[in-house]
Amino acid sequence: MGVAQKTIKFLTIAVIALITTTSFAFESGKKTDDQNDGGQVNTKEEVRAYIEHHLKDSHDFAFYSYTNDANERKHVGFPLPVIIWTTEGLVTFMSSEFHHNDDGHVIVEKNGLKFAKIHSKIYELENGAATVSFDDAHHATNASRVLDFSITKSVVGILFAGFLMFLGFSRLAKQYKSRQIPIGFSRVLEPLVLYVRDEIARPNIGEKKYKKFTGFLLTVFFFIWILNLLGLTPFGFNVTGQIAVTLALALFTMVIYLVNGTKDFWMHTLWMPGVPYILRPILAVIELAGFILIKPFSLLVRLFANITAGHFIVMSLIALMVTMKEAFGPVASTGMSLALALFIMVIELLVAFLQAYIFTMLSSLFIGMAVEEHDHH
Numbered sequence: 001m002g003v004a005q006k007t008i009k010f011l012t013i014a015v016i017a018l019i020t021t022t023s024f025a026f027e028s029g030k031k032t033d034d035q036n037d038g039g040q041v042n043t044k045e046e047v048r049a050y051i052e053h054h055l056k057d058s059h060d061f062a063f064y065s066y067t068n069d070a071n072e073r074k075h076v077g078f079p080l081p082v083i084i085w086t087t088e089g090l091v092t093f094m095s096s097e098f099h100h101n102d103d104g105h106v107i108v109e110k111n112g113l114k115f116a117k118i119h120s121k122i123y124e125l126e127n128g129a130a131t132v133s134f135d136d137a138h139h140a141t142n143a144s145r146v147l148d149f150s151i152t153k154s155v156v157g158i159l160f161a162g163f164l165m166f167l168g169f170s171r172l173a174k175q176y177k178s179r180q181i182p183i184g185f186s187r188v189l190e191p192l193v194l195y196v197r198d199e200i201a202r203p204n205i206g207e208k209k210y211k212k213f214t215g216f217l218l219t220v221f222f223f224i225w226i227l228n229l230l231g232l233t234p235f236g237f238n239v240t241g242q243i244a245v246t247l248a249l250a251l252f253t254m255v256i257y258l259v260n261g262t263k264d265f266w267m268h269t270l271w272m273p274g275v276p277y278i279l280r281p282i283l284a285v286i287e288l289a290g291f292i293l294i295k296p297f298s299l300l301v302r303l304f305a306n307i308t309a310g311h312f313i314v315m316s317l318i319a320l321m322v323t324m325k326e327a328f329g330p331v332a333s334t335g336m337s338l339a340l341a342l343f344i345m346v347i348e349l350l351v352a353f354l355q356a357y358i359f360t361m362l363s364s365l366f367i368g369m370a371v372e373e374h375d376h377h
Contacts, residue, residue: 047319053102055238055311056120058153059095063235075100080156085147086113086124095150104132115146122146154245157237161226165219196221196360204364209371213364216256220249221360228307228352232345240355241308243300250299253363257370258291265370295366299359306355310348317341 062077079096088111097108104116104123107130114125116132123132123143132143172186172193182190201210201217230237239245267273269287271280320337321330328336 044323047316047323051312051315051319054236054315055241055308057238057242058120059098059117059150060100061153061156062100073100080153081151082122083149083151084115084122084124085149086111086115087144088113091115107131116143122148122150153237154239154242157227157230157235157239158245161223161230161239164226165222169222192222193218200357200361200364204361204368205371206368212260213256213367216252217360217364220253220363221356224249224303224359225353225356228355229349231307231311232348232352238307238311240303241311243304246300246304249303249359250296253299253366254292254296257367260367261370262373264373291366291370295362299362303355303359306351310344310351314341314344314348317344 059080059082060075060077061080062075064077065073065075067073079094081092082095082097083090083092085091091110091113093108093110098106098117102117102119104118106116107125108115114129116123116125118132122145123140124146125132125143129142133141135141168185168189171184172182172189175182175186181187196218197210197214200221201214204210205213224240227237227239231240261269269291270284272283272287275283317340318337320340321334324333324336327333
């Protein structure tokens, strides 16, 4: 059996295993309104809250939810490890112990400590406290935030994207050693690799130094693109819509061009030649702000904002079947919702590639500016 067939078989088994995972239910004695009405979303406020909730990261990986005949809310999926640093050190448990509760009503007791999860944030309660209390500024008065190192849904998405990249590129590299023309899925990857190398890295960084940074640019391009595509699947990933992820990617780019900056780069940044001496300190501050703050900020915000806005628009259009039902009737509102959502989903396929391209292009430009050798006359 070939590597491609083994890979397909493995992924098929993995998907089936995930889909058939036993569901686990909310068991707290106190039910929220969402659980009492079977999880229905009917008003504009409920729709907005539902969308904002699903755009955030999650400690659980839930495929879908339903209400059984006993009016119990069931969630089909699997729990993820919760890894937190508390006042007593490292504490670990599975997210299923929160029973999908996100409003602090379920208290988890571990190692003599009590924990509550509110809006995806985990709090450690003080001794004697039964629930988390907040002041007018919404600061916890009887609990403190823990350092959260949990394996969240976004982390699962990152690991899955990395796994797909490892499979694809290890196969492509192996074929390059034995043949000149790749076969199978590697023939799809090869033109994209050549495009990033010849159209992004080489012209922006230069013939002498582009090879040193091509590996990073390829990794960033395919990593962002795959995660953007995963965000359009029913699994509900929103990894590149998490600002922590885009911040990390922007910091990688910043560190690379600052560390590899040439002597000419730092000279033109800190003590720009050809201008009056009195202006050089001012220009140095402006240049440093540009390379340390403005350029990374533009990278992280552009990717985060575009992906988040795309998901928000798609979910809002799907919600039209609920919010416009009274005005147009169930058939018309549903048809309009599906047609508009399908149109935007097609646009999002283009945006998924475009955002990966823009991030990689700008990264190569910033690196090229830092490693460029200036001519001295």
